[in-house]
Amino acid sequence: MNESDNCAEQLADAGIPGAEPGLVYQPLPSPRLLHQRCPLSARGRQQVVTARVSLRRILQRQDPRLIVVLGPCSVHDPAAALDYAERLSELTIRVDETLYVLMRVYVEKPRTRVGWKGLLSDPYLDGTAALDDGLELSRRLMLDITELGLPVAVEVLQPLVAPYLQDIIAWSAVGARTSESQVHRELASGLPSVVGFKNGTDGSLDAAVNAMVAAGAPHCFPSLDQEGRAATVHTAGNPHTHLILRGGRNGPNYSPADVEAAERALREARLPENILIDVSHENSCRDHRRQGEVMRAVASQIEMGNRSIVGLMLESNLVAGKQACGNPQGLRYGMSITDGCIDWETTEALVLELAERMRPGLARRLA
Ligand SMILES: O=C[C@H](O)[C@H](O)COP(=O)(O)O
Numbered sequence: 001m002n003e004s005d006n007c008a009e010q011l012a013d014a015g016i017p018g019a020e021p022g023l024v025y026q027p028l029p030s031p032r033l034l035h036q037r038c039p040l041s042a043r044g045r046q047q048v049v050t051a052r053v054s055l056r057r058i059l060q061r062q063d064p065r066l067i068v069v070l071g072p073c074s075v076h077d078p079a080a081a082l083d084y085a086e087r088l089s090e091l092t093i094r095v096d097e098t099l100y101v102l103m104r105v106y107v108e109k110p111r112t113r114v115g116w117k118g119l120l121s122d123p124y125l126d127g128t129a130a131l132d133d134g135l136e137l138s139r140r141l142m143l144d145i146t147e148l149g150l151p152v153a154v155e156v157l158q159p160l161v162a163p164y165l166q167d168i169i170a171w172s173a174v175g176a177r178t179s180e181s182q183v184h185r186e187l188a189s190g191l192p193s194v195v196g197f198k199n200g201t202d203g204s205l206d207a208a209v210n211a212m213v214a215a216g217a218p219h220c221f222p223s224l225d226q227e228g229r230a231a232t233v234h235t236a237g238n239p240h241t242h243l244i245l246r247g248g249r250n251g252p253n254y255s256p257a258d259v260e261a262a263e264r265a266l267r268e269a270r271l272p273e274n275i276l277i278d279v280s281h282e283n284s285c286r287d288h289r290r291q292g293e294v295m296r297a298v299a300s301q302i303e304m305g306n307r308s309i310v311g312l313m314l315e316s317n318l319v320a321g322k323q324a325c326g327n328p329q330g331l332r333y334g335m336s337i338t339d340g341c342i343d344w345e346t347t348e349a350l351v352l353e354l355a356e357r358m359r360p361g362l363a364r365r366l367a
């Protein structure tokens with residue numbers, strides 16, 4: 001008998017049989033239990049509501065600030081993420097007249113093929129996939145970051161994770177690999193956060209534009225209720241969505257001509273012309289050192305009068321670059337184990353520069 005048969009047998013003994021040979025089920029707490037263990041304080045709840053309202057106001061041009069979503073490509077070490085958050089929360093206070101800053105707290109990672117799937121799925125980076133601990137660590141980290149006054153931004157990946165975390169989240173992305181997925185569009189239709197849909201990895205806009213239309217409509221689909229029971233959820237539709245340009249197979253898509261094409265696609269679908277530019281990924285040709293150059297080019301478009309660009313995304317960490325996701329004990333503190341990131345000093349300088357550049361044209365950005 002191999003190890004997994006043994007595990008399945010032990011679970012069957014505990015009254016949790018696998019439905020099919022080879023499948024092993026491990027129970028998770030209900031969303032309510034996790035919320036009770038790690039509650040969102042009244043102050044935290046107020047911060048989340050305020051963040052969502054601020055983002056909606058920016059999308060409606062009632063707040064002239066530029067959204068800036070930045071932070072590590074992925075969180076693998078909650079202590080380093082909190083260290084980053086403390087620095088970011090101080091920086092945010094210096095720029096909040098012109099920028100609305102959120103921290104990427106990406107605990108789920110989509111993979112092109114296979115690879116580590118994030119703190120939530122594999123918190124010990126060793127393939128043990130201790131999802132119960134991953135959920136709790138992720139929730140605790142998001143609560144701590146919220147308490148610092150920083151709004152939390154995530155990529156939503158596993159739909160059943162949402163009931164555990166969505167009360168803390170101000171902004172969500174649906175990634176390039178999932179914008180075309182009906183499941184993610186349905187999920188977005190019920191999220192209380194603002195949702196950005198990324199263009200596809202091939203660079204096409206259709207999936208993301210169609211996703212914005214789909215997410216704006218009501219849906220019903222299987223989910224978990226607060227007690228963790230399988231349930232049909234009925235959603236009202238989420239009108240607070242926008243497009244994210246992240247480049248694609250044929251290269252970047254942040255040039256004025258690309259932005260105009262995106263505006264046209266949104267207009268044709270009768271959607272608001274709200275575009276956020278990811279200065280990383282294919283827009284920086286997968287070279288984290290080029291993020292500054294892309295940011296400056298986007299800032300120039302805004303200075304020249306562009307009104308559809310509502311924000312920017314950057315991948316940044318304490319230390320520049322990336323390292324292999326090998327032995328957890330041998331990892332360098334504050335360095336990415338997924339995509340390469342710029343370091344804290346570069347981040348701080350870029351954010352301060354962007355804030356200054358946005359100041360003169362601020363009033364023009366209102367409706
Ligand atoms: O943003 C992170 C990565 O680009 C994304 O998760 C895909 O990663 P992979 O191509 O290394 O699997």
Ligand SMILES: C=C(OP(=O)(O)O)C(=O)O
Pocket residue numbers: 073106110155174175176177198246281
């Ligand atoms: C996975 C990400 O992006 P994309 O979906 O654009 O590849 C990300 O922002 O971490």
